Amino acid sequence: xxxxxxxxxxxxxxxxxxxxKGSLYSRKSKYQKIEILDSIAMGKVMLLDNKVMVxxxxxxxxxxxxxxxxxxxxxxPKKIMVIGGGDGGTVREVLKxxxxxxxxxxxxxxxxxxxxxxxxxxxxxxxxSPKLKIKLNDAIEYIKSAKxxxxxxxxCDSTDPExxxxxxxxxxFYKNAGKALKENGIYICQSGSLLIxxxxxxxxxxxxxxxxxxxxxxxxIVPTYPGCVWSFLIASNSPVDRKIKNMPGGKTKYWNExxxxxxxxxxxxxxxxxxSLQVAK
Amino acid sequence: xxxxxxxxxxxxxxxxxxxxKGSLYSRKSKYQKIEILDSIAMGKVMLLDNKVMVxxxxxxxxxxxxxxxxxxxxxxPKKIMVIGGGDGGTVREVLKxxxxxxxxxxxxxxxxxxxxxxxxxxxxxxxxSPKLKIKLNDAIEYIKSAKxxxxxxxxCDSTDPExxxxxxxxxxFYKNAGKALKENGIYICQSGSLLIxxxxxxxxxxxxxxxxxxxxxxxxIVPTYPGCVWSFLIASNSPVDRKIKNMPGGKTKYWNExxxxxxxxxxxxxxxxxxSLQVAK
Numbered sequence: 180x181x182x183x184x185x186x187x188x189x190x191x192x193x194x195x196x197x198x199x200k201g202s203l204y205s206r207k208s209k210y211q212k213i214e215i216l217d218s219i220a221m222g223k224v225m226l227l228d229n230k231v232m233v234x235x236x237x238x239x240x241x242x243x244x245x246x247x248x249x250x251x252x253x254x255x256p257k258k259i260m261v262i263g264g265g266d267g268g269t270v271r272e273v274l275k276x277x278x279x280x281x282x283x284x285x286x287x288x289x290x291x292x293x294x295x296x297x298x299x300x301x302x303x304x305x306x307x308s309p310k311l312k313i314k315l316n317d318a319i320e321y322i323k324s325a326k327x328x329x330x331x332x333x334x335c336d337s338t339d340p341e342x343x344x345x346x347x348x349x350x351x352f353y354k355n356a357g358k359a360l361k362e363n364g365i366y367i368c369q370s371g372s373l374l375i376x377x378x379x380x381x382x383x384x385x386x387x388x389x390x391x392x393x394x395x396x397x398x399x400i401v402p403t404y405p406g407c408v409w410s411f412l413i414a415s416n417s418p419v420d421r422k423i424k425n426m427p428g429g430k431t432k433y434w435n436e437x438x439x440x441x442x443x444x445x446x447x448x449x450x451x452x453x454x455s456l457q458v459a460k
Numbered sequence: 461x462x463x464x465x466x467x468x469x470x471x472x473x474x475x476x477x478x479x480x481k482g483s484l485y486s487r488k489s490k491y492q493k494i495e496i497l498d499s500i501a502m503g504k505v506m507l508l509d510n511k512v513m514v515x516x517x518x519x520x521x522x523x524x525x526x527x528x529x530x531x532x533x534x535x536x537p538k539k540i541m542v543i544g545g546g547d548g549g550t551v552r553e554v555l556k557x558x559x560x561x562x563x564x565x566x567x568x569x570x571x572x573x574x575x576x577x578x579x580x581x582x583x584x585x586x587x588x589s590p591k592l593k594i595k596l597n598d599a600i601e602y603i604k605s606a607k608x609x610x611x612x613x614x615x616c617d618s619t620d621p622e623x624x625x626x627x628x629x630x631x632x633f634y635k636n637a638g639k640a641l642k643e644n645g646i647y648i649c650q651s652g653s654l655l656i657x658x659x660x661x662x663x664x665x666x667x668x669x670x671x672x673x674x675x676x677x678x679x680x681i682v683p684t685y686p687g688c689v690w691s692f693l694i695a696s697n698s699p700v701d702r703k704i705k706n707m708p709g710g711k712t713k714y715w716n717e718x719x720x721x722x723x724x725x726x727x728x729x730x731x732x733x734x735x736s737l738q739v740a741k
Contacts, residue, residue: 182463185475189466192479192500193683196468219473220656237655240689240727374518374683375501400681400689402474402655407688408521408681433727441722446521446714 180229186216188230193375194405195231197221203298208290210343215298221403223298225266227291227338233266237402238302241369242268242336243434244399244411248442249332249367250276251423256331257281260359262318262347262368264336265291267303273334274305275427282311285318287343319346325359333360335368340379348383353390353414363417366391372406373398373449380410384453392416396454397442411442461510467497469511474656475686476512478502484579489571491624496579502684504579506547508572508619514547518683519583522650523549523617524715525680525692529723530613530648531557532704537612538562541640543599543628543649545617546572548584554615555586556708563592566599568624600627606640614641616649621660629664634671634695644698647672653687654679654730661691665734673697677735678723692723 222235503516
């Protein structure tokens, strides 16, 4: 909803209100409405179907949390799949690892990529990298036919599990992701606000536990997402050793060795409710 | 601002929007406007001068962060001062420590206490404790005349440093707090959003560094405060050893040993900007 120069998502009863100066772009692509707002505190903000995807000022909290915990604990990440993430922020972080020699970006909507390059050059800065292969596909179909035992890390940087993205939290999807990963491969995804999307978090967690042997949650902050206490799930079929084995080559703004361990610390209520028993199958 | 059933603070360019069912109470006290909204996602919400002070659903993030890091690392916290905090949430957490035998609550506005007891019984549940002494005073004056070398922990659970609370981040105030503390005493306060109140955070930090030998920052989450990445400052004239020495007697919802360490981990940008040098004078 845009009212009196304030934008906020109005489909849930808690939201982040952002004061805007105007709209820079607004167009319906084949899949969704893409809009760019110019805001006072957060710089440019991209909305997909009226939901904040990325803001210039705080995007690094999200992109660094979805990338570094998984890439840094993998012993030798070379081949990576990024699902969604057409803005390029996750690809930018992934390519900070010198070991990485190929990233597949599976984005359904080409216009997200085009618009990001134009309005968010600092986020989209690696979208022309020779190491990047852009696959304009529905990730649900793509992962079904992906070659088994192929990827070191799969990062699901998707919109909320609604509409065309609903299947991204199904048991079948996670099973296919598990097959596409190498034996010591790691899957990581954003799993919503712990304040107002606990239902979706629970479904993701339970489905993931049927598909992977090891599942853990991280708690981070995404200031412009509603309910800002943001969860991420990390899974593997090999035991997940959280020790950092690989440092990113480039600078980070949020993540560091101190933050790394702390992302896995859980509020007492979350620990008691979902992580009181050993999660291995 | 209350518009189309949504409330959000509109004095800064980023806010939390809360969908409300109605207003349960609204009255101007001698010091400020006190209002209680009934919201869909966050339960009852108390506003002071149109700023969110406390919401039923997320108050524990704030109250546990301002209390447990300081009380748990003190070897023997007995005499405590709470500044502001008329809702009672901080007092509730402080009284979970069996060592504590006296808490002074220095709240300027008696009506905050009265309204909290009526609308937030679970937050205000210790406001009639025999261990509690309520001092209806301006904390800035109170601490000036406080007996030296008296308190084990002082917790400043105040509103933003504006209006009658502006003096709570001055050098003089911190110096007086330092004098009122015992030699190994600990001072802790909320210090605003790192996203949109960095200026205030910087002033607090710099002033505190002139008054205390050791100053450190913690980063926590307050989902209903604007810019939700919330800072707290902790200071002492003795070296601050973060090791937990004392566990609260009662249950917590957020804080635990894992979260304790997490609170002291700093985003890379914050570390580089304000904590790259040893902070001791």
